[in-house]
Amino acid sequence: MPQLHGYFRSTAAWRVRIALNLKGCPVEHRSHHLRHGGQRSPDYLSLNPQGLVPALDTGDGAVLTQSLAICEWLDETYPDPPLLPGTATERARIRAFALAIACDIHPVQNLKVLARLRAVPLPEDAVTGWACWVISDGLAACITHAGSGWTCRPCPACWLPRRPAMRSPPLPGPFPISRATPNSRPHGLNPERNNHVRFRQHHRSRGQEDLL
Numbered sequence: 285m286p287q288l289h290g291y292f293r294s295t296a297a298w299r300v301r302i303a304l305n306l307k308g309c310p311v312e313h314r315s316h317h318l319r320h321g322g323q324r325s326p327d328y329l330s331l332n333p334q335g336l337v338p339a340l341d342t343g344d345g346a347v348l349t350q351s352l353a354i355c356e357w358l359d360e361t362y363p364d365p366p367l368l369p370g371t372a373t374e375r376a377r378i379r380a381f382a383l384a385i386a387c388d389i390h391p392v393q394n395l396k397v398l399a400r401l402r403a404v405p406l407p408e409d410a411v412t413g414w415a416c417w418v419i420s421d422g423l424a425a426c427i428t429h430a431g432s433g434w435t436c437r438p439c440p441a442c443w444l445p446r447r448p449a450m451r452s453p454p455l456p457g458p459f460p461i462s463r464a465t466p467n468s469r470p471h472g473l474n475p476e477r478n479n480h481v482r483f484r485q486h487h488r489s490r491g492q493e494d495l496l
């Protein structure tokens with residue numbers, strides 16, 4: 285059976301959990317506590333030299349990294365239901381939306397990126413303020429895209445986990461997801477998709493609050 289190496293609060297791993305669940309693909313979960321440095325253990329680095337989660341051991345000798353590459357592999361390996369429906373134009377927009385979050389917004393919140401800023405040293409409010417600005421600016425563009433009629437059906441897999449408020453102050457601006465509290469229900473651009481039972485099942489790994 286495939287093994288997903290992740291951490292319940294990792295938004296990148298969360299994307300993959302959502303995709304796995306939408307595909308109905310059984311998987312074993314292996315948790316690496318990011319705050320305790322589990323992602324930098326020699327064992328984990330032998331799976332992903334980047335020291336980032338997620339990594340998917342496919343169970344047949346391959347280890348895949350990078351959440352969107354893993355989602356694409358899942359889509360090719362388990363085509364039904366497809367993650368990217370619609371026309372080529374719609375699919376390109378969905379990819380652009382996902383990449384805006386995964387490549388342009390997300391990276392600044394990585395522990396190792398923030399640790400480098402703190403080591404400069406920069407004061408905590410400068411670090412947090414900069415990260416919040418990158419997130420707010422990026423999410424505002426995503427909301428504008430969504431409001432202009434882009435088809436975003438599978439995008440909640442990237443959008444929903446983008447909730448820095450789970451451990452940082454609420455962002456300024458109209459970002460209901462980022463204001464969510466740990467106990468709130470998932471909601472996002474497409475309530476129908478987000479209420480999909482398979483989507484909700486991987487909202488958060490309940491019972492792991494002690495890892496916060």
Ligand SMILES: N[C@@H](CCC(=O)N[C@@H](CS)C(=O)NCC(=O)O)C(=O)O
Nearest residue numbers: 294295296336337350351394395396
């Ligand atoms: N581009 C990567 C990003 C992965 C990533 O940033 N993972 C974070 C958790 S969401 C991580 O492992 N951080 C650990 C660290 O910064 O030390 C992907 O999409 O898989």
